Amino acid sequence: xxxxxxxxxxxxxxxxxxxxxxxxxxxxxxxxxxxxxxxxxxxxxxxxxxxxxxxxxxxxxxxxxxxxxxxxxxxxxxxxxxxxxxxxxxxxxxxxxxxxxxxxxxxxxxxxxxxxxxxxxxxxxxxxxxxxxxxxxxxxxxxxxxxxxxxxxxxxxxxxxxxxxxxxxxxxxxxxxxxxxxxxxxxxxxxxxxxxxxxxxxxxxxxxxxxxxxxxxxxxxxxxxxxxxxxxxxxxxxxxxxxxxxxxxxxxxxxxxxxxxxxxxxxxxxxxxxxxxxxxxxxxxxxxxxxxxxxxxxxxxxxxxxxxxxxxxxxxxxxxxxxxxxxxxxxxxxxxxxxxxxxxxxxxxxxxxxxxxxxxxxxxxxxxxxxxxxxxxxxxxxxxxxxxxxxxxxxxxxxxxxxxxxxxxxxxxxxxxxxxxxxxxxx
Amino acid sequence: xxxxxxxxxxxxxxxxxxxxxxxxxxxxxxxxxxxxxxxxxxxxxxxxxxxxxxxxxxxxxxxxxxxxxxxxxxxxxxxxxxxxxxxxxxxxxxxxxxxxxxxxxxxxxxxxxxxxxxxxxxxxxxxxxxxxxxxxxxxxxxxxxxxxxxxxxxxxxxxxxxxxxxxxxxxxxxxxxxxxxxxxxxxxxxxxxxxxxxxxxxxxxxxxxxxxxxxxxxxxxxxxxxxxxxxxxxxxxxxxxxxxxxxxxxxxxxxxxxxxxxxxxxxxx
Numbered sequence: 149x150x151x152x153x154x155x156x157x158x159x160x161x162x163x164x165x166x167x168x169x170x171x172x173x174x175x176x177x178x179x180x181x182x183x184x185x186x187x188x189x190x191x192x193x194x195x196x197x198x199x200x201x202x203x204x205x206x207x208x209x210x211x212x213x214x215x216x217x218x219x220x221x222x223x224x225x226x227x228x229x230x231x232x233x234x235x236x237x238x239x240x241x242x243x244x245x246x247x248x249x250x251x252x253x254x255x256x257x258x259x260x261x262x263x264x265x266x267x268x269x270x271x272x273x274x275x276x277x278x279x280x281x282x283x284x285x286x287x288x289x290x291x292x293x294x295x296x297x298x299x300x301x302x303x304x305x306x307x308x309x310x311x312x313x314x315x316x317x318x319x320x321x322x323x324x325x326x327x328x329x330x331x332x333x334x335x336x337x338x339x340x341x342x343x344x345x346x347x348x349x350x351x352x353x354x355x356x357x358x359x360x361x362x363x364x365x366x367x368x369x370x371x372x373x374x375x376x377x378x379x380x381x382x383x384x385x386x387x388x389x390x391x392x393x394x395x396x397x398x399x400x401x402x403x404x405x406x407x408x409x410x411x412x413x414x415x416x417x418x419x420x421x422x423x424x425x426x427x428x429x430x431x432x433x434x435x436x437x438x439x440x441x442x443x444x445x446x447x448x449x450x451x452x453x454x455x456x457x458x459x460x461x462x463x464x465x466x467x468x469x470x471x472x473x474x475x476x477x478x479x480x481x482x483x484x485x486x487x488x489x490x491x492x493x494x495x496x497x498x499x500x501x502x503x504x505x506x507x508x509x510x511x512x513x514x515x516x517x518x519x520x521x522x523x524x525x526x527x528x529x530x531x532x533x534x535x536x537x538x539x540x541x542x543x544x545x546x547x548x549x550x551x552x553x554x555x556x557x558x559x560x561x562x563x564x565x566x567x568x569x570x571x572x573x574x575x
Numbered sequence: 576x577x578x579x580x581x582x583x584x585x586x587x588x589x590x591x592x593x594x595x596x597x598x599x600x601x602x603x604x605x606x607x608x609x610x611x612x613x614x615x616x617x618x619x620x621x622x623x624x625x626x627x628x629x630x631x632x633x634x635x636x637x638x639x640x641x642x643x644x645x646x647x648x649x650x651x652x653x654x655x656x657x658x659x660x661x662x663x664x665x666x667x668x669x670x671x672x673x674x675x676x677x678x679x680x681x682x683x684x685x686x687x688x689x690x691x692x693x694x695x696x697x698x699x700x701x702x703x704x705x706x707x708x709x710x711x712x713x714x715x716x717x718x719x720x721x722x723x724x725x726x727x728x729x730x731x732x733x734x735x736x737x738x739x740x741x742x743x744x745x746x747x748x749x750x751x752x753x754x755x756x757x758x759x760x761x762x763x764x765x766x767x768x769x770x771x772x773x774x775x776x777x778x779x780x781x782x783x784x785x786x787x788x789x790x791x792x793x794x795x796x797x798x799x800x801x802x803x804x805x806x807x808x809x810x811x812x813x814x815x816x817x818x819x820x821x822x823x824x825x826x827x828x829x830x831x832x833x834x835x836x837x838x839x840x841x842x843x844x
Contacts, residue, residue, distance in 0.1 A: 186680055188638050189758055190732035192709060192739065199798050332644055338635065350758040352734065405726045449681045449707075450635065462657040463685025464634040495716060 162514040171416060172340060173483075176368020177453075180489060183482035186449040190312065191345075194352045199367040201272050206374065211267065212264040218263045218390035222296065223253045225260075225378065229386035229543070234513035235526075239533025245390065246516070247383045247411060248548045255520065256548030257407045258289035259380060262358060265374035268292035269356045276300045276355040280344045282309055282337035282403075283473030284316025285519075286360030291325035293358075301325040306336040309473060309559045312406035316552060334467045337477050341451050361404025362481035365452030369481050373409045379545065380414020387543055397422035397532055399546040402495065403439065403475035405484045407547035412493060425484060427529035428470030429497035431491040441480040442488050442495040471500040471518035471556060474548075502527040504560050507550065519548030520556060578726050578749035581625050581673045582784040584803055588621055591801035591836045594786055595829060596626035596677060596810035597817065598632050599663045599749050600655030601646045608666050610817050613826035615672040621837070623829030627667045628704060628808070631660055631678035638679075638706040640761030646818075657682055661698040668699030675728065675749070677704040686714050692723040702726030702749045710746035717746065731777055733769045744781035750806055751777060755763040755789045762812045763790030771803045797835030807836050 153260060165323035168330035177183045177199075205211040219225040227248045236244040249257040278301045281287030287303040291517070294301035303320055305526035307329040310317050317327050333339035341359075348357045362372040380398075381411055387395050398415050415421040430438030445456040450465055458466040458478035468478040487493035511517045518526060522545070529544045536542075550557065558564045585592040585621060595614045601607050614721055617623035617731040632647035632655050639647070660676065676695060683691045683703075695703065702725050708716060720727045726749025731740055744751060755770035757762070770787050777785050786806025791797060797807045809832055816828045 185709065186707050186712055187709065188707055188732070188754075189709050189730045189739070189743065190734055190754055192711075193734040193736060332641070333634065333648070342635055342637045346640070346759045349638070350756075352757060446685075448684055451637075452707075454684075459681070459685060461685075463682035464651065466682070 164568060173366065174368055177370065179369070179483045179486035180279045182455050182485040183366060183369055183453050185452060186454065187365045188349060189453045190349050193346070194521055195365055195367065197272065201268060202367055202371050205268055205271055211271065215264055215267055218267070218444070219378065219439045223263060224251060226382045227251050229383060229390065231390065232510070232514050235510055236533065238513070239530045240508060240540070241538030242533035242536060242538065242542050243391070244529055244533065245259040245387055245395070245541070245543045246546040247379060247543060248508060248510065248521070249379060249407065249545060251515070253294050254289045255409065255551065256285050256289070257376060258286050258360065259292070260378060260410070261360065261372050261375045261406060262286070262289045262293040265356070265358045266297050266299060266373070269299060270297055271359070272356065272358045274354055276302070277349065277358050278302045278304065278344050278347050278355055279358045280304050280340040281335065282306070282340070282476055283552060284320065285315045285474060285552065286307070287325070287327070287334060288316055288319050288323070290358050290360070291320040291323035292327065295323045302347070303327050304330050304340040304347070306334070306340050307331040308335040309337070311551070312473065320514065328363070336467070337473070338465065343373035345451070360406070361477060362406040362409045362483065363453060363455070369453065369483055369527070372406050373413060373483060376406050376410025376572060377413045379407065379410040380412060382414070383411055383543055384414040389419045389542070391541055392416050393541070394421050395541040395543045396536055397424050397540070397542045398545070399424045399426065399525045399532060401426050401475060401521045401547060402480060402484060403428065403477050403521065405481035406481070407545050409481060409483055411543070411545045412487070416492065423487070423492060424532060425493055425495040426524045426527055427467070427495055427497045428472060428475035428524060429499040429502070430469045430471070433497055436468040437495065439470040439475045439477055440497040441478060442484060443497045447485070449481040453482045455480055455485040456488070471503065471543065472524065474519070474521040475524065496528060498524045504557070507557065508561065516546070517550035518546055519550050520553045522547045556564065576673060578673055578675070581811065582750060583762040585625060592625040592784070592786070592806040593623065593797070593802055593829070593832055593836045594626040594628055594806050594808040595813050596628035596630055596808065597813050598630040598643065598647045598650050599660050600632055600650035600653065601814070601817070602649050603653050604655065604659050604663065608663060609822045610662065610825050611671055612665050613822040614829045615667070615670040616826050617830035617833050618827060619817070621830040621833040623826065623833055624672055626675060626806070627666060628674045628675055628677045628810070629660065629663060631676060631682055633655065633679040633682060636679060638759055639812065640759040642762070643760050645695070646814045653775070657686060661694050664692070664695060664698040664700045674700050675702040675704060675726070676700055677706065680705060680708040683716070688719040689722065692719040692725050696725055702728050704728040704752055705795070706730055710743055711831065713746065713750050728752055731773065731774050733757055737776070740777055741780040744777065744783060747783060750784040750786050751781065752808065753777060753785050753787045755787050758787055758789065760811050760814065762792035770800065774804050794831040794835035797832045798838040801836040802839055808833070
């Protein structure tokens, strides 16, 4: 912990920080040995500009007030904390509270980040925004913010995903964004990020890359985390109000890790609160088909940062797999790597089947259809509740709603005749 | 011969060095060895490349345009493995040209920077070009490269500030790779005027030779760039030529480019 302590001391001395929490990376963006900027030199100037402008913005009361206004009046914050009693009965009788990011405008936590970054784009005087998207959640959120703030928007999306998520492609186009299918590499999220980076190198003078998760090169992991920290801050207040105390554990799903890092940070200085991230176990860690970078990956560099990732014995990036497109990513944000190594947070993997079980269970016990991403966190809560027993209090980040996943769910459970039957029961 | 000596000899001939790139293992390992040899050989009249840039195929080449992405992907699909790189480097070293490796950082990170530097040096490699490793993050690499006497070739870009040009020049050795335009690799119809300006700005900070890459695809381009740079770097155009005409085409193209960098060899840059 020595490195952490000296880090903390140095950061605490930084003047003018609006919300100091002692957990910022060093000036180069390093969380311990993770993070940093493994980027082409051509993009470093833009990263520097972004880091400077972000520092100024987050200490500028006008910027902060404008973001707060949008989050309240446009996105619908604060999101409620809902106690899920019937669901909790299946989690060893624990009290389970759901942080309802699914009720935000556009249906997930993603809006917190895009509104903040889009305001920053206006502040930097840029006109054009590019973004990557996997399932389409971040692409839709970005297209939404760009429509609101009158910015040109181009979304890169793997060709495999544009087919799987045709309706989200239509939503983005309706919102005025251009969607560019990416057919290079594995034609999924990581390749969409590669293509967005290639665009950014060529157009950096007038273009902002609005990255959708707390990964990538500095300052993205710091900035995206801070923009989502409101999830954790609200949750902490709300759970104190509901229960008079702090929870035993906070549970969130981890793909790139933005919703998890946001909610974790509300509790990171509460040592009694366990922070538990649930990764995509896919068909099981032994199958090799999963997206569990922290649970079974090794350190490496991808998309600008050093972190844990899935790679082969030559350091070639492996293809991730998950039933949930939002967790189908071979890397993870660098702060999670740091939290895993220091032990402050713990990470586990949840298989497709466990997640889909939790998906249906929440739908039937609470009348809430979660995103399949969030269903991984719910599956984690079922396990933790069983381990901790009925005295436990759990806060689960319900990071998004499941409307977008109905095709997948219908096929998985055989809910519509055309979708066929996959062996799950028909009740 | 060291990179320093290569550039010194070219300067003595009052010409720029010709630096040619192809991915290792493209389309297969034995084929790529033939292509690299052809690239150095040129034709009976004019020699080819002075420096050979051996690309390490990578799954996520964010600085590369479609031509090199596709070629690298093909090498990987045909089973290229990192350990095969070193034999290819040895083969190139035997031709008498100066072999350097161009690689994204993760495969080196994964191999172990010190082990990579050791094995590359043992194979006769002279240095490494690192398109996604800036000196700010390169402490471990700088130590490994110094230990094994490899040159550390960093990129500079039109967007680099004066402070970063100075810092990058200070950390680099062998030569500096100037990206002629803001963008990824790929043959372009003209070489941007920003290249000349970037070389001028870079020279203010260093005595190191400056090579210009991105977009050079004809002998005309090569001649033009040779007037203001110490090295002319050609990549995607070699890949395209290899696809069309194989090793014979690569040899012919290398000789054309060789004549390009020699065209104005009496003029003083």
